[in-house]
Amino acid sequence: MKGDFSRASFDPRHHFSQVLLQQGRVTLDADPNEQGAILLHLLRTLARDVFGPYAAPAGTPGFGLTLEQRDGKRSLRIGAGRYYVDGVLCECDGSDYLSQPHFIPAPANDQPGSGDPLRSWLESSSNQDDSRFWVYLDVWERHLTAVEMPQLREVALGGPDTCSRRQVIWQVRALELETIRDRLEERIEVLKERAEQTQDEAERERLKQEIERLQQGLDQLDEDYRSACPAPLLLFDRQPPKLAAQLQELPRLDDPCVTDPDSAYRGAENHLYRVEIHRGNDNGNVGATFKWSRDNGSVLTRWIGGGGDKLEVANARDFRERQWVEITDEQDDLLGRPGQLSQISGVEGNTLTLTQAQGRSPNATTKVRRWDHVGAGDIVLVDGAVPVDKPDDGKPGKPGEWYWIALEDGIQVRFAADGEYRSGDYWLIPARVATGNIEWPRNGGVAELRPPLGVEHRYAPLGFVGLNVDGMEGVDTCTCVVYPDRSCGMQERFDDAVSGDNASGTVKAVKRAPQNTAVTVKKTAATKPKRKEK
Incomplete structure (x- = not known):
């Protein structure tokens, strides 16, 4: 946050629960800012503990994907509703993939491989393209002042600005499945080279474990891409800078x-x-x-x-x-x-x-x-x-x-x-x-060597778009929905919400077992897709 602050005093390691003002004392900007950070930390930690790394509430599930055909052109719709990614609330009013509020996929130009791959596929008139794309949600926050957003300024003050804002940014992005495989293989080779060069046994063991995780994800994609929707998230893991x-x-x-x-x-x-x-x-x-x-x-x-x-x-x-x-x-x-x-x-x-x-x-x-x-x-x-x-x-x-x-x-x-x-x-x-x-x-x-304070990106898979294993164009979704801990009679109302127009039939249900905080995800069996020859 590039704001005019005295300091950013919130540190989760202190486990503070409240900032208490005292009478007759000077108040600094850091005090109310820390109170807000404490409350935000509490709410997001609670949301992550309840929803897991990513999920939508059953009443208003958001970010369901729907592939439409209009006048011979493809269109990917993003459903309205809410979604929690690593505890962060993301709200969508409904959008088209090509005209998102905070992300416009780049068009292709004369350079080979330029532009957003999914945009190129959606705008293509060919029905013979067997490309397949992994669609995901990228969530982060940015800092806004009256310079970036003039409406924050109170004009009655005659010029001075006041408080700034933090804004949640969500962007629905896509990667081609073949690109994901290639990047996983490249990362495995890089980590193997690092493991051979390091003299630190602990670091070598850490690299070995990371290589095994990447290889497992690669194997899952080759075996059944639809049941391995979270596997590409491994691409976003990195050795944190310090x-x-x-x-x-x-x-x-x-x-x-x-x-x-x-x-x-x-x-x-x-x-x-x-x-x-x-x-x-x-x-x-x-x-x-x-x-x-x-x-x-x-x-x-x-x-x-x-x-x-x-x-x-x-x-x-x-x-x-x-x-x-x-x-x-x-x-x-x-x-x-x-x-x-x-x-x-x-x-x-x-x-x-x-x-x-x-x-x-x-x-x-x-x-x-x-x-x-x-x-x-x-x-x-x-x-x-x-x-x-x-x-x-x-x-x-x-x-x-x-x-x-x-x-x-x-x-x-x-x-x-x-x-x-x-x-x-x-x-x-x-x-x-x-x-x-x-x-x-x-x-x-x-x-101490410390990791950066931001910008922290959080990711969630939404599904696969393109030609499926049956030879039909469509969406293989992996959007998750959780139900509140209510009686079974209440569940029918939420089932209607999930299967309604808001979800467009693309949301995968996640139901809680009674007296149990664990959730189970329904999976669809699929045959192993053929990999393109390079």
């Missing part, structure tokens, strides 16, 4: 008459540092890069006019010469892709002059965000960002870790070398003048 933060260790003095200097935060103001991955390393062997901000990346403004190397913005306050800015729009945010980083060469009024021209034009959602990293000393920027894997500078490092990278005022960060970094992963580091320190967990005096 970061450690500390204050720079100052050199010890040999003179016994002089007190050794203490490591301390040397900044003149309190800050909430945000370290965010700009380019990930999860899509190839290109090294990951990161950017950082001393104000949680909250300094941004709208790009309202101009172009090339001169940008007219809504408010140029807090933008200075030589600072780096990132230009993005709503589509960048929804697709999880980073924007272009450019350096400011001058500021005049509300016009920012950049060192290089922009190849894009502003729209209603284009914004300019300030970052505070610089290239200085042994830090050489790559496309305007700092490399995660700082080269060996002669200092001893620990196995599996890269070297410390200086931010400013004594703050240093170090990344774990074996992590799979994704664009948007971020960490927050509060720095306080009163203590001359940063708030970061330490174990035995050593800064």
